[in-house]
Amino acid sequence: MSSPRSVASLSHGTGKRTLQQQRSEAVQEEKKKQPWAVGKNAALFAFFVVVLPTVMILAGVSHTPAAAATRLGWTMLGTFTARGAVQKRAEENNRCDTSVGRWVREPSVPAYTAATCPTLPDSKNCRKYGKDPGHLYWRWRPDGGCDLPRPSPARFLAAVRGKRLAFIGDSLARNQMESLLCLLSQAEAPTKVSADDDGVREWRFPAHGFTLMAITTRFLARAEEVLGGDGRPTASFDVHLDAPDPVWASRHLRELDYAVFSTGNWFFRVNYFSEGGRRVACSGCSGDADAGELADFGVAHAVRRVVRAALEATARCGSCKRGLVAFVRTYTPSHFEHGSWFDGGYCNRTRPLEEDEAPSWDQSIGWDVRRAQIEEVTSARKTTTTTRFEVLDVTKAMMLRADGHPGRHYDKRSAGGGANDCLHWCIPGPIDMWNDVLLHKIAETASPPATNLR
Template sequence: MHQRWQKRKSQLPLIAILLFIFVAFTILYNESNIPGIHHRNSPPSGVDGGEVRPRSTFHGGDFFSPTPPQSFGSVRNPPVRLDKHAICNSTVKYSGRRAFPAVRRAAESGVRPPDRKCDLFSGKWIFDNKSHPLYEESQCPYMSDQLACHKHGRHDLGYQFWKWQPHGCNLKRWNSVEMWEKLRGKRLMFVGDSLNRGQWISMLCLLQAAIPSDQRSITPNSELTIFRAENYNATVEFLWAPLLVESNSDDPVDHRLSERILHPDAVRRHSSRWQHADILVFNSYLWWRQGPVKLLWSDEQNGVCEEIGGQGGMELAMEVWADWVAGNVDPSKKKVFFVTMSPTHMSKDEWEPGSRGNCYGEKEPIEDEGYWGRDSDMPTMRMVGEVLRQLGSKVTVLNITQLSEYRKDGHPTIYRKFWETLGPEKLADPASYSDCIHWCLPGVPDVWNELLFQFL
């Protein structure tokens, strides 16, 4: 008995050593597959180029099954942080590269089944000077000088009195208190360009009167601007991200650049801001209409950019954005909206053939139902529609394009603050510097928010 115990005891250290080696090997093996733990050949933590989640690739209108996350190439140095000083050392034609080699299946593919008998986006504008406007321009402390048309000299105020009337049903009447109850304890964030910022300002103007002045605050204007309602423990925020992905135009003020450069595979810097919001409202379109863009891939070390047309660049950005949505959005916990393109009214002969000029001097909506202007780019709309369709119920589309097409009267034209000095030649010809892109407030963006109210 004693001898057998001695023999067994002498074997214990060897067994313990083997067991220790096995456990250590198991830990190291598993650690190499834990997101966030990087090794010599992995991209540095916190770098956009280090995202290795599979990409949503659209093939024949469907998603393929996902594969485990994997690196698509080692990054020897952190990618260049894009800002207004970024440059391309050289430019070549677009190679056809996409952001990720893998694919991802949305939790629920296909078109989201309609949950309403009425199409809220099909209808007409009705003049209503009893219930509209929903607020007074002068009573909104958050009004932008870019959108305050009456303040800057517009005296025909008819643009404030039109309400949207869907065919066969009615919009629920706007109620600020009810909206705040929907937002209680939540973060509502608008993400996009100046048109989305206009919708955010509209929302502040619609909501602010219901909050006592000592219960509301707003951060200084920056990339992320936050309005807080203390009594509802809620925020209404705006994040400047005009191209959705990281770009050299991400400064919310100083972004007028002759060369537009973007990381087509990098969304993490923006998504780190928006990922914890409860309700997200995205837009993107206008900035892709200003000519070709330059692609600087995150793992490119020599500053070589690829040039691509605006629609192609937008498709790449939308795919990377869609990949984030597919992998991070649970519709039961987070609501995501995408606002379709906001139309412009740059050429009067579109709604009045043979005429010259633009939206300057227009005082009434277009009455021709089904009207489409040339600037509403159908191929781009189809591309965006396909991307959104693949995301199923993860995204709700706010289809504001055609209803806004009718509102040629709703733009600031010359009645806004212009940030550059206008010369005598331009001032002598008002139509030459009319803003036919943005929208006066109160006005069209208020209806966009009324529609958002219906879906919350």
């Protein structure tokens, strides 16, 4: 993926929302739900302890002592709740919320290095071009007393034995695949099946029967470059909201057991959106001569519509495997300071940000995009019983990792000056956390989906 020309600017948001505000809003929302939960629990208690034994006695078991009827009521209560709502709530309460937490120093060495991972690309091997990796080794510790275990390649491969998993998205999706490939190669040497075959990279772990893929698609939907008056491609795209990219939707989705969707960074430019073969809206187009009377979606709503279309196509997939788990990885921002890719922007931080430092580049648009993605996953869950929809919520964690990008340390030329890469992530580095969360979520898929998404 070529670097999005205007991805660096996060000034499209309309008002700042601090991390503290987000957490406060979540707490308030949870408080609103509590009276309902208390009432429901009281109703269940009254039914099984009082009403049920009484009904049984009146229905012809009056010869049974009341104490026996009560014991029977409690027995039935245990049977029902073991399989029903009470257990479901307990499982949800026991889930580890990995979306909120803090970065702590990692005293141990990383799970892999360039020396132990032959597939690590030079452009993400920040140490090769002069970046000291020591400050990258921090670990994400979720709030609430739970913990993400250190990455275990053997445990991951055991969980996905005989499965196919694909990262579907732009170059950040490929970045995550590269991180997971390095991790898993510590347990088994992978075999390359294909590379950049129509934007598809595929690796096989034969001893575990596991296939790992990266499917490149900038917008998840079919998109064509907009041509300028001279007939040459511009920086803009025509994105078809009613036509998922066939590379993933038609050719590979039906093969998958796990699909990880992600998108966002290519929306920070002027783009146009079509349905039924005609343009219906645009984003970033205010004042653009080609926009005409089109309404400007804005970045967050444009992402919402594309994610919605992708999840609807997945839910409608009649030839897909029953039990397909589709994840949406939430938006992660770039961390350019004082410019962007080609006009002097840089990212030379040497530690994670504190929470009160994160809004310094006006990250409110990042929260808006994240919210849209999570809401679309929640809606998609109501449309199908054969596909499970989940969220990999990494937005807050990555907002704080301004230190984790290659910066000028991604090739020989940039190491001496020039453009900086403050969008992609060093590996090993903070992006490994995405796969820690992914393994955690895959392990959870044996349980009912959480309903308290934020």
